[in-house]
Amino acid sequence: MNYVTAEDLTKSYGLKVLFKNISFNVNEGDKIAIVAKNGSGKSTLLKILMGKEIADSGTVVINKDIQVVLFDQEIEFDSALTVEEFMMTLDSAPIVAVKNYHHALHTEKPDDMEKALAEMELHKAWDLENEMKQILSQLKITDLEAKMGTLSGGQIKRVALAKLLTETRAEHRHILLIMDEPTNHLDVEMVEWLENYLSKAKITLLLVTHDRYFLDAVCDLIWEMEDQNLYVHNGSYATYLENKMIREDNLNATIDKANNLYRKELEWMRRQPKARTTKSKSRIDDFYETEKVAKTDTRKEKLELDFEMKRLGNKILELHDISKSYGDNVLLKDFSYQFQRGEKVGIVGKNGAGKSTLLNIIQGLEPYDSGSIETGETIKFGYFSQKGLKYKEEERVIDFIREISENFPLANGRTISASQFLRLFLFDDQTQYSPISKLSGGEKRRLHLMYVLYQNPNFLIFDEPTNDLDLPTLTVLENFLQQFQGSLIIVSHDRYFIDRVVDHVLAFEGEGKIRNFVGNFTEYREMKSQENRKALEQPVALAKTAEIAQAVPKSTSAQRKLSYKEQRELETIDKELPLLEEKRAEIMQQLTTETDYAIISKLSDELESLSAKLGELELRWLELQEI
Template sequence: MNYVSAENLTKSYGIKVLFENISFHINEGDKIAIVAKNGSGKSTLLKILMGKEIADSGTVMINKDIQVVLFDQEIDFNPDLTIDEFMMALDSAPILALKNYHQSLYSTDHDFIEKALAGMEAHKAWDLENEMKQILSQLKITDLDAKMGTLSGGQIKRVALAKLLTETRAEHRHTLLIMDEPTNHLDVEMVEWLENYLNKAKITLLLVTHDRYFLDSVCDMIWEMEDKNLYVHNGSYATYLENKMIREDNLNATIDKANNLYRKELEWMRRQPKARTTKSKSRIDAFYETEKVAKTDTSKQGLELDFEMKRLGNKILELKHIDKSFGNKVLLKDFSYSFQRGEKVGIVGKNGAGKSTLLNIIQGFEKADHGEIETGETIHFGYFSQKGLTYKEDERVIDFIKEVAEYYPLANGKSLSASQFLRLFLFDDQTQYSPIAKLSGGEKRRLHLMYILYQNPNFLIFDEPTNDLDLPTLTVLENFLQQFQGSLIIVSHDRYFMDRIVDHILAFEGDGKIKDFTGNFSEYREAKSKQDSPEKPVVQKTEPLKDVSPAISSPSAVKKKKLSFKEQRELETIEKEMPELEEQRKKILDQLNNESDYEKISKLSDDLEKISEKLEDYEMRWLELQEILGEG
């Protein structure tokens, strides 16, 4: 069933063309993610689909039998309503049936009671209330009598998300669910629950997100908005990266070392979402080394920064026996930690656990109840908080940055101008000379980030830096931070970002307890999962010891005993066919690099995907068989 069809849409603001003559279709069951730089028109396109904006030209046809529901960054609500009243303020037949049923519980009017029961049956509303409570519980909303006006911004967003999911569940009509950055203000447990919920739900979804693990888990199609065009990629995030690479290779007509690394990254990325936690550390390390190339437009990248960071002394930052409580809630209890030069620390934990409080104590914005903080004399903090950018209404982007300095110093004695630094962070010349007030929300966030980095701090503190940043900006930021020689603290729920950047985790586990873990975020989560759900000990039968001859104890002899005849034949087949498949794959890549016909590119891309999938299956099976051999 077709939900939406758009033909030749064009939209401009003044002289800036967001997109031009783009066409697309949304069919029932599609789960689509939009990937684009902030300011490319993502939000405008969503508003056009919602009927809140009108395209300059082109047509949008929305099936009259569907409803379009939007989860937006801006939440409209009456502050005097309780959470329960806000949740029940839905104009849908199942919700109305549920409200009538609640009223009938206190009524003596038999006719009203019968009608209420009939309404519950007719609209299949019996399970709705229970599901609504489960959704609220998963999103950590428990006090349904609390007034909306008393909630924090993150709580309001979670309540609005719960309402939206309930509405989608309550309506038995066909629904197109549009979600703009739904994972902002959600902790990791909530994000993983939402992933699972959207995967299981029979819905049609159009999603804007910067969370790459979430995107890959939920969506099976990606729309890429770039240079006024819209490119449709069927498949995973890896498929999008691969198609983007092919397009850029054909446009540039050159293949250099970066492209080769790019292809290796894409090949690895195809396997990453399926078995992320089982990958060897060497593979993960290799991925993070090459991934920065994978998402970079090599035709546009012309700068690699070698920073001249402000000098760090011997003493960086030391916390000694820090305590902090608010009333009966203990956030920090006898916490001590000494930050080292070049250390990249990730801070994780549930919302309200005290992560932001620790950042404030480190910088002197709040005082600890007890304990001592020693900060090195040479330390210059750069703090990127969740607060917005402060600027003059008519101030231009380039002038705002030049207030810090005209040039950014490089280690080789050279420097970057303010304009060059802006360009590195995806501000083109036209945007640089535009008033800040005319930037999109995401562009202002990007400018705020760049403003912090341009001050050349030697100790960076980031509090949820990925919220509202687009994927291209995140790529630039990740590349910057990987080269950064100073110390770094990141508070973030973005699993992909944390995995790429940090090498050490401080985990707030509640009641003032902070776990010190060496490794990245996924490794911490895996270790914690094993700790929370320890495997039951395997009880083995005790057998008398037997003499083992040298021949039987040799590795080859054990292997022969461990693999069945069928498994041995399977291993031989895999080892024979894998090189042949690799050769086929190489030939297809060579053809793609020299092909300009779109239909042929599409056919070759399909062939490449099939061969890559078969290679992946072979590799995983080969590893399983090797594990069996190793157990011997």
């Protein structure tokens, strides 16, 4: 079933063309990720599909039988509503049926109840309320009476996400779900739950995300918006990168051929007299087309980090027995760590575990309860926070950066200009001379990042730098940080980003405990999975050992032959034990990868029952062997 058909869409803002004559289709079951540089028109395209913007030209036809639902980065809510009241503000027919049913329960009017029951049946709404509470529980929202105005930004995001997922379950119509950066402000556990949910759900999805692991797990189509065009890629993020490289190589080959022809044709043009024949006029027209191709600029600024930063001394940063609590909430307990020159440390953990608090303590922005900190004299911190950029409304991008310095120092006494440094981070000449107030949200985040880096720090501290950054910028940033010679601390929930950049993980595991792990985030998660698996196996193994020890007789002086019935029983057990062991191994494997709490609970119960049965059979096998 076709959901959306767009033909020859064009959209501009003033002189800036976002996209030109692009066409595409969205069909039922498609799960599409949009990849583009900030400012390329991703959000504008989504608004056109939502009916909130109008294209300059072209047509968009949305199937009348589908509903378009948006999960936006900006969440609107009444701060006075409780979580449950906010959830029930959905205007879908099943939700209305549930509300009418609750109203009828309170009024106790037979007519109201009869009508409400008929509505519940009509819209199949009986299980909806339980499903809503289950989704909230899985997203760790348990207090339904809490006021929306008292929730943190991350909690509000999760409640809004629960509302959206409830809506997609409640509606029995065809739904096109549009999600703009759904993983921002979610911790890893919640991201993995959402990833698992969306990958298994039978939905049609249009997604903007910077999380490449999330993209690969959920989507099977990638739309690339670049140079005013839209390119469609079937497959993974790696496939998209490969296709993009091939396209650029082909374009460069075409430009090389055009350059050779252009030089020859330019000589001919210069030799020709003013009076032209019809044939020569045709050749002149071809010349100008060739010139256009030949002068196409495909050069990509390559990021080379051979810059001159202030040298780090022998002492970098040392934390000794640092403790920090808020009432009964222990965030840090006797934490010690000595940072090394050039070390790249990733800090991970659930929201509210104390990650940002540690960053503030390190920089002297927040007091600690006990312990001591020693900071090297040569340290120059560069801090990228979540608070955003402070700027004058009409100040131009280039002037904002030049306020720090006209030039950025490289090694061997060389420098690059502020404009060249901006181009390294994908700010073209037109954008550099635009007011900061005209930038998109993602472009402002990128400028904030530039502002931090351009001050030439030797110790970088990044608190969720990937939120609202586009994938091209993230690739540039990753390359930058991989070559960075100073020390680096990153707090991030972006698993791909952490894996690519860090070589060391500090994991907040709750109750003030911080695990010091050498390796990247994926390796840390694998280690935790093994620990969880062993924790599940240990009680079973101990119980089995105790049972076997009790079952083995101390003396076997008098033995007899097995009866026919016992012999058959032994043979049956011999066949059954390997099958049960295999089934048990399958469940253990599922437990290491499953993120749905309901399924985990069910699997754990099944594992416990299976282990008990195995223990009984092994005990009986020993008894028969002794006979």
